[in-house]
Structures are given as C-alpha cells and as structure tokens.
Amino acid sequence: xxxxxxxxxxxxxxxxxxxxxxxxxxxxxxxxxxxxxxxxxxxxxxxxxxxxxxxxxxxxxxxxxxxxxxxxxxxxxxxxxxxxxxxxxxxxxxxxxxxxxxxxxxxxxxxxxxxxxxxxxxxxxxxxxxxxxxxxxxxxxxxxxxxxxxxxxxxxxxxxxxxxxxxxxxxxxxxxxxxxxxxxxxxxxxxxxxxxxxxxxxxxxxxxxxx
Amino acid sequence: xxxxxxxxxxxxxxxxxxxxxxxxxxxxxxxxxxxxxxxxxxxxxxxxxxxxxxxxxxxxxxxxxxxxxxxxxxxxxxxxxxxxxxxxxxxxxxxxxxxxxxxxxxxxxxxxxxxxxxxxxxxxxxxxxxxx
Numbered sequence: 001x002x003x004x005x006x007x008x009x010x011x012x013x014x015x016x017x018x019x020x021x022x023x024x025x026x027x028x029x030x031x032x033x034x035x036x037x038x039x040x041x042x043x044x045x046x047x048x049x050x051x052x053x054x055x056x057x058x059x060x061x062x063x064x065x066x067x068x069x070x071x072x073x074x075x076x077x078x079x080x081x082x083x084x085x086x087x088x089x090x091x092x093x094x095x096x097x098x099x100x101x102x103x104x105x106x107x108x109x110x111x112x113x114x115x116x117x118x119x120x121x122x123x124x125x126x127x128x129x130x131x132x133x134x135x136x137x138x139x140x141x142x143x144x145x146x147x148x149x150x151x152x153x154x155x156x157x158x159x160x161x162x163x164x165x166x167x168x169x170x171x172x173x174x175x176x177x178x179x180x181x182x183x184x185x186x187x188x189x190x191x192x193x194x195x196x197x198x199x200x201x202x203x204x205x206x207x208x209x210x211x
Numbered sequence: 212x213x214x215x216x217x218x219x220x221x222x223x224x225x226x227x228x229x230x231x232x233x234x235x236x237x238x239x240x241x242x243x244x245x246x247x248x249x250x251x252x253x254x255x256x257x258x259x260x261x262x263x264x265x266x267x268x269x270x271x272x273x274x275x276x277x278x279x280x281x282x283x284x285x286x287x288x289x290x291x292x293x294x295x296x297x298x299x300x301x302x303x304x305x306x307x308x309x310x311x312x313x314x315x316x317x318x319x320x321x322x323x324x325x326x327x328x329x330x331x332x333x334x335x336x337x338x339x340x341x342x343x
Contacts, residue, residue, distance in 0.1 A: 122311055169332045170224045172310040 003051030009059060010046050017060035018138030023110035024064045026117075026173060028071035032135065032163050038070035039063075111136060113173050120171045127162035134159055223307045225264060225333040226314040228321055232301035234271055236325035244324070251322035259306070259317050266304035298326045305333070 021042060026035035042063045056062040118131040126148070133139045133147065145155035165171065237245070256263060272292035279287050292299045304321060308314040311330070318330045 120311070122315070168334070169226075169330075170308075170310045170314075172312050176312070 002047065006047060006050035006055065009050055009055040010043055013046065013059040013063060014043060014138055017063055019111045019114065019136035020060055020109065021063045021067045022135055022138075023114040025067040025071045026114055027110050028068060029074060030173070032166060034074055035067075035071065036135070038067045038074065041070050042067035112175050116175055117166060117171055117173045120166075122169065122171060123162050123165065127158055130155060130159055131162050223309050224314070224335075225305060225307050226311075226318070226330050227333055228266075228304040228306060228314075228318045229300050229329040229331065230302040230304075230321060230323050230326065231298040231329060232323065232326040233298050234301070234325075235297075237271075237301070240325070248322050248324055255320055255322060258320070262306045262308055262313075262317055264305040264307050266302065268302040269300065271301075272299040301326070 018039065022035055022039040025038040025042075026032060029035045029038065045066055046059070046063060050056070050059075114136060115132065118135055119128045123131070130144050130148065133144045134141060139147075141156050141159060142152045144159070145152040148155060150158075240248075252268075256266070275290075275292050277289050277291060277293045279289070281287055304318075306314060306317055308317065311332075314330055318328050321328050
C-alpha cells in the first residue's frame with residue numbers, strides 16, 4: 001500500500017529534483033542510460049523509505065546521495081566485469097560529496113554539465129530539445145513526443161539515437177570554457193569549428209588509482 | 212558498457228576524419244592552388260602530430276572500383292565511387308582525442324578548400340561484436 005504523503009513528496013521531488021539527481025549520477029557513471037537507472041532506483045527507494053521514516057528535510061539531497069551510491073555500486077560492478085586484471089588496492093571513493101571533491105569547476109551543480117551535453121552542437125536541434133526535456137526536466141518520452149507532435153515511437157528512437165551518439169562520439173560532459181580558446185601557440189586563432197563551444201585549455205584531471 | 216561522458220577517465224577515442232571534396236573543383240584548381248593545399252596539409256600534420264594516428268590522400272574516384280554483394284551471394288563490380296555524389300572522399304586522417312570537442316577542434320583545421328570533413332568515431336575492437 002502506498003503511503004499518500006510519501007507518494008506526494010516523491011512526485012514533488014521528481015518534478016523539482018529529477019535533473020539534479022540524474023546529473024549527479026551521470027557524473028559518476030559516465031553513461032546516460034545507467035544514470036537514468038540509478039536516478040529511477042533512488043526515487044523507487046524513496047517511496048518505501050519516506051513512507052517508513054518520514055520525508056527527509058532535503059529530499060533532493062537524499063535522492064542525490066542514493067543515486068550516487070547506486071552509481072558507485074554500478075561502477076564497481078562494471079570495473080570488476082571489465083577488468084579481469086589483478087586486483088589493485090584501491091581506496092573506495094566516498095559516496096557523499098564525491099562529485100564536489102574532485103572537481104575544480106566553479107559551478108558545482110552537475111545539471112549545467114548535463115545541459116551542455118544535451119545541447120552539444122554535434123546533435124540536431126530537435127535531439128537537443130528532446131534530450132533536455134527528457135533528461136533534465138524529467139518529462140516522459142510520451143510527454144516529449146506530445147510537445148513535438150510526434151509519435152512516442154519516433155521520439156523514443158530520436159532520444160535513443162542521440163544517446164548513442166553521445167556515447168559513441170564521446171560528446172563531453174562538461175561546462176565549456178568561457179569563450180573559444182585561442183590555440184596554444186596563437187596560430188590560426190579563431191579558426192575553430194563554427195558554432196562550437198570550446199573549453200579553455202586546462203590540464204586533464206586523472207582519477208587517482210584508476211582501475 | 213559504452214564509453215561516453217567520461218570526463219575524468221583519461222581514455223581516448225579514435226576518430227576518422229573523412230575529407231569530402233568536390234573533384235571538379237580540384238581539377239579546375241591550378242597547380243599553385245593544389246600545392247598550397249598540400250603545404251597546408253603538411254603544416255596541419257606537424258601541428259597535430261601528437262593526435263595523428265594515420266592518414267592519406269587518395270587517388271581520384273575515377274580510380275575507384277566498387278563492389279556490391281548481391282542477394283544471390285555473388286558480387287557486382289562497377290567503376291567509380293560507391294555513391295553518386297558531387298563530393299567524394301579524397302583523403303582521411305585518423306586522429307586520437309579525449310572527446311568529441313577536441314576531435315572537432317582538430318578536424319576543423321584540416322585543409323579542405325573544396326568541400327569539408329566528416330568526423331566519425333572508430334568503434335574500439337572490444338565493442339565490435341556489440342549491437343551499438
């Protein structure tokens with residue numbers, strides 16, 4: 001039996017926090033489909049936990065923490081699967097606050113990164129809008145399809161295609177630099193791809209003890 | 212698990228950059244224009260040596276031979292490029308980059324005065340058997 005107070009709180013949190021929860025999970029999984037699963041799991045968990053223990057003071061933080069934990073579990077499983085490598089001693093990254101700790105970004109909210117991924121110029125405009133509505137605003141595929149006057153199957157295919165391109169072409173998950181970066185040596189400055197947002201040059205970060 | 216969004220993973224992807232050219236424009240261009248373009252390619256290769264994994268200029272598509280497999284299990288052979296288009300692939304580079312933004316930044320500098328380039332991710336061998 002569903003607790004009406006908890007259900008209402010989960011519904012409200014879905015409306016208000018979906019993009020944030022998903023973006024936090026995406027930061028860890030590096031995979032949009034997996035991140036969606038993690039976010040959905042967090043909301044499913046909330047239904048039970050909030051009915052039992054009451055609605056937490058900050059539902060968004062609660063959901064983000066659970067989604068991140070799911071993402072960490074998933075990463076560990078993935079690494080175990082992927083790496084039939086000798087076991088390396090690797091400290092477990094902390095779940096809460098992991099995303100904030102390893103970033104030098106000025107904007108801490110992961111949603112902005114996800115917006116830039118969804119709105120990358122390498123995607124068609126239709127795909128950008130559909131992805132943003134689906135992933136950041138939490139609309140269902142049916143609702144997005146309705147907004148586009150398209151069939152749900154067409155919209156599902158469009159969203160799937162865009163997600164596949166993001167993964168295959170490695171469209172980055174990051175906030176680009178403030179303006180097109182001049183080339184390091186100053187040669188051919190400004191000859192970047194038209195319409196592309198370039199990041200400022202900065203050293204690549206490396207995860208410590210990457211598996 | 213497919214790659215993607217892995218900002219901090221330190222992995223790279225290979226991209227093939229197809230140079231699509233209008234061959235007629237090439238034929239009409241004088242030797243000076245051709246030489247200038249080739250020199251631009253040399254400069255491009257020096258500038259991006261760290262990312263380049265390969266590349267070649269191709270003979271004109273008139274030298275191409277296309278083979279299609281027929282439903283009956285045979286093949287049909289025809290003269291010329293595979294698709295009848297104004298632009299044909301005139302050359303390619305293979306580059307390695309951490310993500311699409313970097314790949315596009317490099318590819319945007321490929322000299323292609325008579326056409327443009329297409330950037331396409333190369334599927335890693337580990338994924339070849341997958342469905343993506």
